[in-house]
Amino acid sequence: MNHMANGEDVLRAQIASMLKAGLETEITPFPEDSNAFAQLLQRIREEAGSVLEKKLVIGGFTDYPMGEDQQRCQECMYYLNHRRWCDLPELDVPVEPDWWCRLWHI
Amino acid sequence: MANMLWLQGGACSGNTMSFLNAEEPSACDLVTDFGINVLWQPSLGMDMGENVQKLLRDCVSGAIPLDIFVFEGTVVNAPNGTGTWNRFAGRPMKDWVKELTAAAQFVVALGDCATWGGIPATAPNPSDSKGLQFLKKQHGGFLGANFKSKAGLPVINIPGCPAHPDWVTQVLVAVATGRAGELELDDLQRPKTFFKSFTQTGCTRNMHFAYKVSATEFGQRKGCLFYDLGCRGPMTHSPCNRILWNRQSSKTRAGMPCLGCTEPEFPFFDLAPGSVFKTQTMMGVPKELPEGVDKSAYIKLTAAAKSASPAWAEKDIFVI
Numbered sequence: 346m347n348h349m350a351n352g353e354d355v356l357r358a359q360i361a362s363m364l365k366a367g368l369e370t371e372i373t374p375f376p377e378d379s380n381a382f383a384q385l386l387q388r389i390r391e392e393a394g395s396v397l398e399k400k401l402v403i404g405g406f407t408d409y410p411m412g413e414d415q416q417r418c419q420e421c422m423y424y425l426n427h428r429r430w431c432d433l434p435e436l437d438v439p440v441e442p443d444w445w446c447r448l449w450h451i
Numbered sequence: 452m453a454n455m456l457w458l459q460g461g462a463c464s465g466n467t468m469s470f471l472n473a474e475e476p477s478a479c480d481l482v483t484d485f486g487i488n489v490l491w492q493p494s495l496g497m498d499m500g501e502n503v504q505k506l507l508r509d510c511v512s513g514a515i516p517l518d519i520f521v522f523e524g525t526v527v528n529a530p531n532g533t534g535t536w537n538r539f540a541g542r543p544m545k546d547w548v549k550e551l552t553a554a555a556q557f558v559v560a561l562g563d564c565a566t567w568g569g570i571p572a573t574a575p576n577p578s579d580s581k582g583l584q585f586l587k588k589q590h591g592g593f594l595g596a597n598f599k600s601k602a603g604l605p606v607i608n609i610p611g612c613p614a615h616p617d618w619v620t621q622v623l624v625a626v627a628t629g630r631a632g633e634l635e636l637d638d639l640q641r642p643k644t645f646f647k648s649f650t651q652t653g654c655t656r657n658m659h660f661a662y663k664v665s666a667t668e669f670g671q672r673k674g675c676l677f678y679d680l681g682c683r684g685p686m687t688h689s690p691c692n693r694i695l696w697n698r699q700s701s702k703t704r705a706g707m708p709c710l711g712c713t714e715p716e717f718p719f720f721d722l723a724p725g726s727v728f729k730t731q732t733m734m735g736v737p738k739e740l741p742e743g744v745d746k747s748a749y750i751k752l753t754a755a756a757k758s759a760s761p762a763w764a765e766k767d768i769f770v771i
Contacts, residue, residue, distance in 0.1 A: 379731045380724075416735070420754045422665045422678040427762040434667050450679070450735045451663075451753045 357429065357439035360401065364408040364444075368398070372405040375447050385448065389435045400436055405447035418444045422451055453518040453627035455481075456510055456551065457492040460537055460544050461571045461580050462524025465613040466562035467494050473616035474698065481620060487627045490515065493523075504540045511550040519626055520555035520600075522548060525564040525571045525580035526593040536578055545593065548583075552594055556602045557626045558583065559609060561619060566608040566639075567715040568592075574721050584608070584640065588715040604631060608640040612712035617694055618645050639715060641688070649742070650709045651677075651684035653692030654701075655769075660685070662760035663753050669728075670706035672769045678737070681728045683711035683719070685741035 364370075376382040385403070393399035410417040418424045419442035423433040431440045433448060459467070471478055471494065478495075481487040489495055491506055498506060509515040526545050527537035534543030552558050560583040563569030567587050571580040581593040584606040590596045599605055607626075609618050622642060625634055635643045651657065659666070659675040666674030676682035684692075687709055691701045702709055708728055711717050720726035731738045740749050 375734065378733055379726070379729050382732060383725050383729065414750075420750075420757050422663060422753075423667065424757065425664070425765045426757060426760050427765055432665070432667055450732060451737075451750065 353428070353430070353439045356397075357441065360397070360406075360438065361408060361441065363398065363401065364406060368401060368406075370402045370405045370407065370446075372407060372411070372447060375405075375449075382448070382450075386435050397438070400438065401446075404436055407445045408441070408443070409445065410443055411445040411449075416445055416449050418442050418446075418449075420451055421449050423448070452486045452488050454488050454490050454510075454516055455492075455519040455521060455623065455627070456490045456507075456517055456555075457521040457523065458539070458544070458547065458551070459493045460522065460524035460548065460565070461527045461578055462562070462564055464493065464523075466523045466565075466611075466619070467492070469611075469613035469616045470561075470619050471616075472697075473620040475617050476620050476624060478620065481623060481627070485624045485627050487519075487623060490517075507540055507547055507551070511554050513554060517551065517555045519557050519559060519623065520551050521559045521561055521623075522552075522565045522583055523561045525568055525578065526583065527571075528579035528581065528593075529577065530579075532579070548593065552583070552598070552600065552606075555600050557604060557631060558600045558606045559622065559626070560584065560606045561609050562614050563610050563612045563712060563717055566606075566610040566641075567717070569612065570718055573718060582608075585715060588639075602631065604634075605636070605640050607631075607634065607636065607642065609645075610639075610641060610713040610715075610717075611689065612710075612717065615689075615691070615694055615696065618642075618690075637688075641713070645690050645694075646688040646713060648688070648690060648693065649685060650687040650689045650691045650701075650703070650711075650713075651741075652690070654684055654703045655692075656703055659764060661756060662764040663756040664760060664764045666706065671767075672706065673765070673767045676703055676706070676708040677730065677741075679730055680708045681726075681730045682708035683714075683739075684709040686739055687711040687714055689713040 376385050389403050418440045423431050510517040528534050529536045534545035537544045560566045567582045567585045568580050584592040584594050586592050656675045664674050665678035666676050
């Protein structure tokens, strides 16, 4: 378990440094409805697969909250609070509570 | 002794199959313990051909008193209002339905098709199907909004796709034993004893609902199915998690979202691609929230619940 947690911490730090270094991600358009959301998931499955950087880019990851409502992972339905993890199967990556992506959903 | 006649219109027989699996009471109990005389039923009736026609004519004329008329399936009106796409015993079924409902003391619409039109009445509704007293949410249906059976009640609607067997047999027992007056009906003419609470009432995932932990795939034993997988449990009126299926489970307990099949809008969104098993959202927020909850309250509740959720809520707690 500790090994897994450590591995997740390492991966989380790697993602943090990629975002901090200015990785350009597709933060717009936000999928307005369920169809647009489903299309975005399909893109991730087809174009990114398990390639981390592509998941982050298509997902539109940021390392800060987004929008007027300050949307962030912390309130997202896919966020596992204690594991600090995005449980959406297409993403399935470690995250921080103050990050955001355009698959945000409550 | 109460005479019961059961016919099928535009139906898949699913409600008959469900009925035959009833346990409390069983289909046999209806006959042996509760004095129901099954005049004819599609899977149980012994008579065929002219004998059935005579039986139906006798029910219409009153030669055989018709106490309970159960109808399963839609009333088919195509083509051009003739109803000849669904003929039975020598004439359009809809003509039998018109006359038998006028002759019966009590009329029971069983299953979504008979209550609201169900899947056959989904647009474009090629069979011009209607429920007995509703077409989807619109009051009226085949018999009209003002229809009352001889005993003075409107059609008793027992929806579901199929209806749970014990909802059916318990309602039939109430009617047959003279307790129909105790059947309080809601605005959609469903017995409140079954359809006032929600499918979510008694759901084993209520803890995950409260802590806003989502299931993301079918069959997962952790997580609530409402947030992502389109579960309609919080908006659907049924006792599916109080009166369990096969006495032991329900859709949501097995990791399958509730489809809302006891509501007149079923199948929702006319089965448009992407609308089944997927929570419909607008800018990341579910379009339909649990009954009685508004959007701003939902957002606040989500933030609070997420931050308060315990670690166990993220794990599978149902250990085999």
